[in-house]
Amino acid sequence: QVQLVESGGGVVQPGRSLRLSCAASGFTFTRYAIHWVRQAPGKGLEWVALIWYDGNDKYYADSVKGRFTISRDNSKNTVSLQMNSLRAEDTAVYYCAKLRGAVLWLGAFDVWGQGTMVTVSS
């Protein structure tokens, strides 16, 4: 079935780095943009980044621009989120998500991963 599985979360000190991965299966990965959305404890949903289906275009939320880098490996059906210079306010569950429609920037997120927790704390 269509599935996204995140990994790589953990506890990290402020200023350090962490790399999250999102493994996709059950759909034609190369036709879909992939997004990252995060949720701080007890808070709402915040969009983080997106990568175009071919990896050539990427967009970031202002809150992470210059610190986070999204990439994908279409040969392995994976998307990564490299998070540098982490701050306490980056503490959240990070979800990867695919859009309902292929070859689109934006739309409805119809499949989400289970999420991976990132805690930034000294």
Place this chain on the structure above:
Amino acid sequence: DIQMTQSPSSLSASVGDRVTLTCQASQDINYYLNWYQQKPGKAPKLLIYDASNLETGVPSRFSGSASGTHFNFSISSLQPEDVATYYCQQYDNLPPTFGGGTKVEIK
């Protein structure tokens, strides 16, 4: 960024009640509006896309409507399994933005 304002922030209703949540966009979003349900400790689940289209497999008691920049989400007959937080999300422009959520509980 487009601001999405949801109201109320929480509500409590009885089983079988009709429940209506609202979402107001700060500008025209051309009905590019989705609704999600999130239960505690779980990922969000898409219920309604493009303001009024029911996602496949979602019970018909859920519905959405729109008028200009004002969007409604309704549950026609609240069930115990509907206890969750509901979020709206616009995708007219980057960045896609979410409302603050409405927590629905059973009275």
